[in-house]
Amino acid sequence: MENLNNNTSDGSGPTLEYLGELVLQGFRNLKRKCESPCTLTQDATRILPPNGVNSREFLCNRLNSTLLPLLKDQLTAMLNLLGPASMKEEPKSKFRRVLEIQPELDYNITQIHSAFLALCPESEPDSDDQTNDQHLKHLKAYRLLEFKKKFESALQRIRNVLQTAFNYVELWRYPGLRGELYKDYEGQTKDVVKCIELTIQHSKRSEMDAIEDCATRAVGAIGRQLGHLIGLINPAAPRRYPFLSRPLSHQPIINLATKATPLIKLTQLFFKKLSKHGIMNCRTLPSFTPMNSYQLERLCQSAENVSPCLEELLISLGELDTTLEDRRLDTLLPIITKSAEDTASTLSASLLSVVLYLIPLIDSLPEQNYYQSWFATWNTQINIAVRNVVQVARDLRDLQYDSEDDSD
Known part of the structure; x- marks a missing residue:
């Protein structure tokens, strides 16, 4: 849409084209707001006094009950106003209403950023905040940081919505x-409304x-990795990832992969016991644990930390099998054993x-005893599984050295 100097038409107020240009500029400004949230001043942290648990509670409630729902409504309102059917009737009034919503949306995003800046200051978090907040329930530092990350993910989608809205209005x-x-x-x-929800x-x-x-x-992700491993060992098994590697062809590598199978199965079982198939199936568990943020984050992130280790193990097994004749054992075997460890x-x-x-949160003593014994x-078993992988890897390496000595 061209930027016209003539912004009035016969004294009847701004032209439709001029209003459209203002709407486009509004979307540009909003997109910049989403791209550079860090321009907000750190003075926003003054909203939260030291040890202000009540203030944190207030800010979380305000975000959940007012600011984020309003954000959904503002994005939806602009979408409805700019729809083809809506713009057929009184398009000027629709543009004017969008022009009213845009600064309101800008202010709302500022308020949301300020709230998160107060909840999660951008400076390095104090270690005391991470290790001495076990009593704060949903206001623990880890939970607040996860809340902020979820919003930042939504904000990237909002930026894309604003760009698409700009393109649509322009044409x-x-x-x-x-x-x-x-x-x-x-x-x-x-999609972004669902993301905010x-x-x-x-x-x-x-x-x-x-x-x-x-x-x-984690149970699902590790299950897929287990399926991949079984496919490497057994050519007749269904191939989960046929594009990654062919079935293993050298018996020593098949033996090593076979020893890795219990490790992956036990890893999956660990997380299964933390799901609805295990501890979380107990009826009277409280909503919150005595863990501090550091402990809670370590537990919740363990699945993400384990998955790359298992993936590296699987990839290294495939590479080892295809390059066995090239004598790459000294390079790949340490990767496999380190991944297991x-x-x-x-x-x-x-x-x-x-x-x-x-486990101590389970109110049934027999169930507590069961889970203590199970873990x-x-x-x-998992320590045995790791030792078995390491031992077979060492035997394979020794076998290589013996064959090299014989060839000499």
Whole structure:
């Protein structure tokens, strides 16, 4: 849409084209706001006095009950006003209403940023905040940081919505183009509304829900990795990732992969016991745990930390099989053994939190005893599984050295 100098038409007020230019400028400004939230002043942190638990509670409630719902409404209102059917009648009034909403949206985003800046200052978090907040329930530093991350993810989507809205308004006079653009605009707006709703839900969930969600995702992800490993060992098994590597062809590598199978199965079982199939199935668990933010984050992030270790193990097995004749054992075997050891190390740290903070919350003593015994047995088994992987890897390396000596 061209920037016309003539902003009036026969004394009847701004032209439709001029109003459209103002709307476009408004979308430009909003997009810049979403791209550079860090321009906000740190003075916003003054909203929160030292040890202001009540202020944190107030800000969380304000975000969830007022600011974020208003954000959804503002984005939806602009979408509806700019729809092709809506713009057929009194398009000037629709542009004027959008021009009213845009600064309101700008101010709302500023308020949201200020609230999150007060809840989660951008300076490095104090270690005391992470290790001495076990009593703060949903206001623990880890939970607040996760809340902020969810909003920042939504903000990137909002930026894309604003860009699509800009493109649509710029071409709305062209029927052949605006139809598809509006579909994109509508679809993106609906997606971002869902994302904001999930952000609100995410902040309100209990710690048990947070742990259970992480565990459930881990069970699925590790299950896919286990399927990949089985496909490497058994050519007749269904191939989960046929594009990654062919089935293993060298028996020593197949033996090593076979020894890695219990490790991955035990890793999956660990998280399964933290899901609705295990501890989270107990009926009377409280909503929050005695864990501080550091401990809670370590437990919730353990699934994400374990997955790359297992992935590296699987990829290295495939590479080792295809390059066995090139004598790359000294390079790849240490990667495989380290991946196995790192997996067990990560889970051992999480196991401590489970035993110290989760199991004691179960009000049934027989169930407590069951889970204490189960995790003790699991700990023994995973250590054996790691030792088996390491031992077979060493045997394979020794076999290589023996064959080299014989060839000499």
